[in-house]
Ligand code: DGI
Ligand code: FE
């Protein structure tokens with residue numbers, strides 16, 4: 001794997017300043033969440049720092065790096081918003097030579113989430129949504145919910161994202177829908193019992 005300093009330099013050269021600050025913020029917030037739930041802080045730091053590495057690449061460049069990453073359907077393949085997650089994972093694997101599959105998965109799934117997310121994946125998903133430089137509508141609700149648990153914070157984040165997508169007439173990726181359903185079920189007090 002590249003030295004962290006070299007990866008930071010690459011990020012600073014390939015991301016606008018605000019996006020780079022978001023990556024630093026995500027790393028910092030991920031470390032704080034990791035400390036709370038006993039996850040490796042260095043892995044949380046690195047996954048947070050690198051999660052949006054491919055964010056500013058063209059669609060063609062994203063496709064190049066995303067090739068070979070799991071679950072690449074037409075919707076993902078055609079959306080820079082969605083494709084940057086597997087592209088960032090592929091870029092970290094192939095360019096930075098990151099070989100920790102846990103870190104790569106946290107990067108891969110940071111936008112939609114997936115069913116059966118690891119704690120590290122959850123941490124990066126939530127840190128991405130609530131790190132200090134985020135200032136979109138609803139972010140305070142996410143920070144507040146995150147005080148209860150990582151999963152409550154994630155549900156609040158899904159609510160904001162899905163509302164935004166509905167209001168702006170955009171498709172919701174099915175991976176996000178089933179991932180949210182899975183977290184909802186985990187938090188249901190009568191988990192496992194029939195739904196109404
Ligand atoms: O990369 P970030 O801006 O830090 O945040 P992100 O990776 O969570 O999301 C990137 C963008 O993708 C954001 O504008 C919302 C959008 N997005 C998230 N889930 C979906 C989505 N877009 C579509 N079309 N469908 C989704 O399910
Ligand atoms: Fe992202």
Ligand code: FE
Pocket residue numbers: 022026051052128
């Ligand atoms: Fe991000």
